[in-house]
Amino acid sequence: MQRIDWPAIGETLYTAKLPNGLPIFVVPKPGYRKSFACYMTNYGGADRRFTLAGERKDTPAGVAHYLEHKMFDMPEGNALMALEAAGANANAFTSEAETCYHFTCTERFDENLRTLLRFVSTPYYTQESVDKERGIISQEIRMYEDDPDDQVYMALMRLLFAHNPLRDDVAGTVESIQEITPQVLYDCHKVFYHPSNMALCVVGNADPEAVERAAREILTPESAPLPGRDYGPDETPEPVETRSERVMEVSAPLFLGGLKLGPAAKGPEGQRERLTAGLALRCLYGRSSPAYLDLYDKGLLNATFGCGAEYAAGQGYVLFGGESKDPQAAYDALLAAAEAVGQKGFDTALFDRQKKAAYGAQIRVLGDFRSLGVSLAEGCFAGCQPLDSFRELSAITCDDASAWVREHVVPSRAALSVVRPK
Amino acid sequence: MRQTRREILPGVMMTCLQTDKFKTGLLSVNLLTRLSRETAAKNALIPSVLRRGTVSCPDMDAMAARLDSLYGARLEPAVRKKGEIQCVGFWADFVDEAWLPEGEGGLLEQIAALLGETLLAPNTRGGLLLPQYVDSEREKLLEDIRARVNDKISYSRYRMTELMCPAEDYAVDVLGTEEEAEAVGYVALTRHYRALLASSPVEVFYCGAADPERAQRAVRDALAALPRGELDMDLGTDIRMNRVEEGPRTFTDVMDVTQGKLAIGYRLGAAMEEPDMAALRVMNAVFGGGVSSKLFMNVREKLSLCYFASSGVDLVKGVMAVISGIEAADYDKALAEIGRQLQAVQDGDITDEELASAKRGLVNDLLSAADSAGALEAFWLEQNILGLEYGPEELAAFVEDVTREDVVKAASGIGCDMVYFLRGSEVDEDAED
Incomplete structure (x- = not known):
């Protein structure tokens, strides 16, 4: 395996690419007892249309998430139980862009890693087991229907995007999952769960060579072409609509603003773009930004407020929101603050402080095994190395951040979703 | 990991875990007080009001600038319920000195001092907490109390506890009640704050690379002005063995x-x-x-x-x-x-x-x-x-x-x-x- 050192932050990475196309990343953590491992596929709720052996497939909303539930079924029993019986705390999640299977354990790591690799690469679905899961997933979907955060987010996605499958809930709907059959699951597993479309990341008390050995011994040695994806026709730079409002059983109005950033760049250029966006948003709307503090003081925002740039299904977008007694006033003031920065640029003293704070936040991630492991896999899918971001961050200037705001945080790209109390 | 526990000031116990495996340090200071319907909201409000500004960082802008320049250190109110004890204070986390880019030192002392100042030397006028800070944070506390209903899972747990323990302090939510919160004024809150400082046993926790003597010294210096009156050492939780009625x-x-x-x-x-x-x-x-x-x-x-x-x-x-x-x-x-x-x-x-x-x-x-x-x-x-x-x-x-x-x-x-x-x-x- 190749060893890469970052002495300034005290981290070492071992990495390899297997002949089957699987990238492996291992960050050893001396002094820790626990290890985190994730086996992640570059396949999420938004990957609904793709090409299989030259044939175009269009799958119902919710397949990636349904697969996540059914992957744990093995001919000999449930893999989740096997992992827990061996002392691992295991789980999985599905987002728009990825499905991740992960565990943390403090003993029997090699055994658990092999269980993880085996169950994620073994499709085993019967009509009976697929039908039975429908009840559980329907309850999960119903739970999201009552979750105001989820609803305000889904409404925003439908404002921002005309065609992109980001418009649909990752879990699908109670109706769409009725169409999911064992065959659909087998097809999607075949296309998206090949090692060449995945990444294996380990952080913690683990031996890099043993990780590579387990992957070589368990996974198929054959390589495979990467699937072709189709996210629909090009999106316009502007949202489809700019306002959505609905009423739910909540105590205070909840809002989520969004901005379309356009197609997401890949590779080191994309990483620089994302870091610039993160730093610019920290300066503009972060917890110590003048805009946030002013609105907090006026009672228009509270500590539930948050913001960030997201990249999925070929698109970049900014989300910012929280509770507010007057969402429209908060939203207007936030966009006005961006306009002022666009004209005058950020204050350099503010920018320098925020850069120090961003450094501290990056150091914090190094102690969070799950965040670090998942970011290594996401970086791999985006063609970049997250541990380089410490160096990249220091190269971003105040002018870069101001220019990013000027270009991207503009009213014509923005939309507002609101959930109001009864 | 080396663990020590010592009384560093009267009624102030400090637990230190020394380890260099983490890249960030953690420091928390918790005042322990009885959880009750009459005081829970006031107690919950105090750290948020204190966090608004101190003598040397009089407003949130100054606090934010200070924390950002300390490499994004975080200093946040902590309000927790442990049985029928309410734990009120702050936690801070910060980059360990070994990983500061310019090899700067003394971050632990600066964080401890800022935490101590936030707890003991708030921005006041005429000895009273600023009314605008109290009003603003009271509104936010009320928003938080009302927002309990938004998460139906935790709301169900809260309602069940409230209904199960009508005659026990345990029924009180850690943020208190809407009625109590609405009634809080800045004069009464200042009085309550002083009494809380004087009467509460304190639990301090540090985990990081510094040796315990250094951490204890930093916290002792930072809390030197802590007033100590008659401490409420009888704090505890009443454990009810049987259900309230014969059946559920x-x-x-x-x-x-x-x-x-x-x-x-x-x-x-x-x-x-x-x-x-x-x-x-x-x-x-x-x-x-x-x-x-x-x-x-x-x-x-x-x-x-x-x-x-x-x-x-x-x-x-x-x-x-x-x-x-x-x-x-x-x-x-x-x-x-x-x-x-x-x-x-x-x-x-x-x-x-x-x-x-x-x-x-x-x-x-x-x-x-x-x-x-x-x-x-x-x-x-x-x-x-x-x-x-x-x-x-x-x-x-x-x-x-x-x-x-x-x-x-x-x-x-x-x-x-x-x-x-x-x-x-x-x-x-x-x-x-």
């Missing part, structure tokens, strides 16, 4: 929701007389703690009645809660199945695999906690309140020794005291089946 009480709330939430409250009973903490944790893990628990395996996997069903124990108070998301039509089925699974635990109807899985999961959680400064802080705060001296690794060893008989004994006195259901308003046709 039931209550249903109707709201505009699609999925019902079932919350069931239990008294742990006789097992709390001389609690075997390891056995009680294993009992909970077998019953509803994880994915191999009886609740998950039966209510979810076997009967597909719900997306989630889990149990949790509060070992300070001696209570257990089961929460599950179900269709309203499945209420009777789910309730019966949950009861059946508890009975199975009490009867010792536990397979070797179930027991081993529960223990493996707990051991893993405890050993993982030793790898996280935040988890260690939460663990030791509870241990210190319970007067227990063993760390997560030792507790993990106790868990290994728990037998089926221990689990049965831990479960033997459990009594269901409250069944709470939050359901949708529309009449469900299927319910008639």
Whole structure:
């Protein structure tokens, strides 16, 4: 395996690419007892249309998430139980862009890693087991229907995007999952769960060579072409609509603003773009930004407020929101603050402080095994190395951040979703 | 990891864990006070008001600038409920000096000083907390109290607890009540703040690379001005052994929701007389703690009645809660199945695999906690309140020794005291089946 050192932050990475196309990343953590491992596929709720052996497939909303539930079924029993019986705390999640299977354990790591690799690469679905899961997933979907955060987010996605499958809930709907059959699951597993479309990341008390050995011994040695994806026709730079409002059983109005950033760049250029966006948003709307503090003081925002740039299904977008007694006033003031920065640029003293704070936040991630492991896999899918971001961050200037705001945080790209109390 | 515990000032106990494996340090200061309906909201409000500004950082802009320049150190209010004790204060985390880019030093002392100043030297006028800060934070506290209803899962747990313990302080939410919060003014809050400082025992926790002597010195200097009056050393939690009435009480709330939430409250009973903490944790893990628990395996996997069903124990108070998301039509089925699974635990109807899985999961959680400064802080705060001296690794060893008989004994006195259901308003046709 190749060893890469970052002495300034005290981290070492071992990495390899297997002949089957699987990238492996291992960050050893001396002094820790626990290890985190994730086996992640570059396949999420938004990957609904793709090409299989030259044939175009269009799958119902919710397949990636349904697969996540059914992957744990093995001919000999449930893999989740096997992992827990061996002392691992295991789980999985599905987002728009990825499905991740992960565990943390403090003993029997090699055994658990092999269980993880085996169950994620073994499709085993019967009509009976697929039908039975429908009840559980329907309850999960119903739970999201009552979750105001989820609803305000889904409404925003439908404002921002005309065609992109980001418009649909990752879990699908109670109706769409009725169409999911064992065959659909087998097809999607075949296309998206090949090692060449995945990444294996380990952080913690683990031996890099043993990780590579387990992957070589368990996974198929054959390589495979990467699937072709189709996210629909090009999106316009502007949202489809700019306002959505609905009423739910909540105590205070909840809002989520969004901005379309356009197609997401890949590779080191994309990483620089994302870091610039993160730093610019920290300066503009972060917890110590003048805009946030002013609105907090006026009672228009509270500590539930948050913001960030997201990249999925070929698109970049900014989300910012929280509770507010007057969402429209908060939203207007936030966009006005961006306009002022666009004209005058950020204050350099503010920018320098925020850069120090961003450094501290990056150091914090190094102690969070799950965040670090998942970011290594996401970086791999985006063609970049997250541990380089410490160096990249220091190269971003105040002018870069101001220019990013000027270009991207503009009213014509923005939309507002609101959930109001009864 | 080197652990020390010492009284650094009168009534101020400090736990230090020295380790260089973390890249960030953690420091928390907690005032311990009785949880009560009359004072919970005032106590919860105090750290938020103090956080607005100090003598040297008079407003949030100055505080934010200071923390950002300390490499994004965080200093946040911490308001927690441990049984019938309310823990009020701050936690801070910050980059360890070894990983500062320019090799700067003294970050621990600067953070401790800022924390001490925030607690003891707020921005005041004429000795009183600023009315505009108090008004603004009171509004936010009220928003938080009202927002409890937004998360239907935690709201169900809160409502169940409130209904289960009407005559116990335990019923009080950690943020207090809307009525109390609405009535708080800046003069009364200042008076309450001074009394809280003078009368509360204090728990300080530090985890990081600095040696304990240095950390103790930094905190002692930072808290030198802490007023010490007559300390309330009788703090504790009243453990009720039996349910309030002969059988479980039931209550249903109707709201505009699609999925019902079932919350069931239990008294742990006789097992709390001389609690075997390891056995009680294993009992909970077998019953509803994880994915191999009886609740998950039966209510979810076997009967597909719900997306989630889990149990949790509060070992300070001696209570257990089961929460599950179900269709309203499945209420009777789910309730019966949950009861059946508890009975199975009490009867010792536990397979070797179930027991081993529960223990493996707990051991893993405890050993993982030793790898996280935040988890260690939460663990030791509870241990210190319970007067227990063993760390997560030792507790993990106790868990290994728990037998089926221990689990049965831990479960033997459990009594269901409250069944709470939050359901949708529309009449469900299927319910008639």
